[in-house]
Amino acid sequence: MSNQIIIDEKLIKYLQTNGYRSDDIIDKLVAETSALGNVARMQIAPEQGQFLEIIVNITKSRNCLEIGRFTGLSSLCIAKGLIEKGKLISIDNSDEFLSLAQKYWKMAGVDKKIESVIADGVDVMQSMVDRKHYFDFIFIDADKNNYPQYYELSLQLISQNGLIIIDNMLWHGDVANLEKQDTQTTTIRDLNLKIKKDNRVNYSLLPLSDGLSFIQKK
């Protein structure tokens, strides 16, 4: 059995340069987000974005949902992977960075594929469940304390064999450090365990950037 290699600083640099093909629009969005200061840490890594684009594309996902838009990199990448008539509904409870996101969605020619909803993620998802909405692909990247609710609601909203991807499931490595007992860490640690034991799904936990949980509803 081959072992998970250790990803040290040198390998991180290698992954960032060789595991990601530079894209002018993505690079500009990353630079403009980075100039915002500390909040920029919320943005997904560009190599994760390109992975999302491929997954949406190979699964031919038509109806996609995202919880957590921020400056719109994940939305842009998901929308790029969508088929011609595909659609992404992107939820965020803040409109602070919406116009910035929209500027880049437009630049990439994907703005018409994205519907933005400004509201609480749990509330919107619950109302979608009540109205019997279904999605082929769901990306979860919002407030960590609500991750268990987002997971359960996603299982009600995802079609059979549809995919749910959750970001930050390694939480800077803190999930493996039992001295870390803060609410966000324990919530993510408990959710990893729950998904592992959950017979409703197949899953894989990938160490791409801050960890992506890749979940397929059976």
Ligand SMILES: C[S@@+](CC[C@H](N)C(=O)[O-])C[C@H]1O[C@@H](n2cnc3c(N)ncnc32)[C@H](O)[C@@H]1O
């Ligand atoms: C990690 S960022 C998302 C990053 C984004 N996926 C990207 O690629 O740049 C998390 C986002 O979740 C939003 N958020 C936090 N709590 C939320 C809630 N209860 N409902 C909806 N969105 C929420 C925040 O406003 C923030 O924009």
